[in-house]
Amino acid sequence: MPKVVRRGYQKEDTYEFQDEEKTKLEKAAYELYFLLNQGYPIKQATTFIGNHYMFSERQRLALVRTISSYEDCISRFTKQITTFHDVKTVHIDGFNTIITLEVALSGSPIFKSLDGTIRDLAGLRGNYRIIDKTDKAIHLIYQWLRSKEIKEAIFYLDSPVSNSGRLANVVKEIAETYELQVQTYVIPDVDRTLEKQANVVTSDAIILNKCVSWLNMNSEIIEQINEVWEVSLCSKVVKQEGIFKA
Structure with a gap:
């Protein structure tokens, strides 16, 4: 039997994304959203907020991947x-x-952005x-593609990443x-290629900002997976703005 791997999990996650720490992250997420809307770069804003709350690097990464400015979201x-x-075609x-999807299937934390x-x-x-x-x-x-006909x-797989060719073979098989x-x-610069396309499937923020159109496929797939550990840090923003879904 293949070795069971829990993709995207670290033992600190149980502490860092639950209970009091999650409450602090929700507050920090709202503050980050405010700073982004004032024009602050996300790296500097996250560093400022992360230092204030003494967040770990992983908690800071969660904020970066969860929060975007109002303009970018719209x-x-x-x-x-x-x-x-x-x-x-997608x-x-x-x-x-x-x-x-591997992370979701592993029961590791995924984040509703x-x-x-x-x-x-x-x-x-x-x-x-x-x-x-x-x-x-x-x-x-x-299965999702088939359900949507x-x-x-x-x-598109990044050629500099190890085992990209092997993964391409599995995808085709x-x-x-x-x-x-x-x-x-299997190409050197996936991002630049996808930035010019319509009907893109990705969660990469830069690609989403530049592509012609995109599909939120993973969100729909993950709704059907049992025992997913989904973390939402956006509740304060959603409550305040009223245009987003938590």
Whole structure:
């Protein structure tokens, strides 16, 4: 049997994202949202707030991946595709999408972001290995595409990342059991390629800001996964603004 791997989990997470720490993070998330709307860069604003609350690097990363400015959120909402009958082909940010599903399947913390996407804290850093959750994550993608009657999926994988070629092969092998046209591209700069596309599947903030349109696929898939550890730090922002969903 393959080794069971809990993608995106650290033992400190149980303390850092629950109870009193979560309450502090919710307050900090609102403060970060305020500073971003005043034009402060997210790195400096997160450092300022993180130092004040004495957050760990992982807690600070959760804030960065959860909170965006009002302007960025509205821009992303405007480009989001929510009806799929005209969508025939999707362009999938491979590592970004698959890893988040692996994290969700692992029962590790995932974060409902202010722009509606689901993000995780799993760091890639140029290294990736296929785990016991990988096949299931890919099956979930294909099942979702089939349910929306989307006929073609193009996966983009970063060539500098280890095992990108192996993952591309797994993606294609599993596709053979579905009535889908699937292509995989292992390329040096996935972000720049996706920034020019429509019907993009990703939670990468920079790509979302620049692409023509996008689909929030992972959010819908994860709603159907049992025993997910989903953390929302946006409750104060949602309550104050009234335009976002927690």
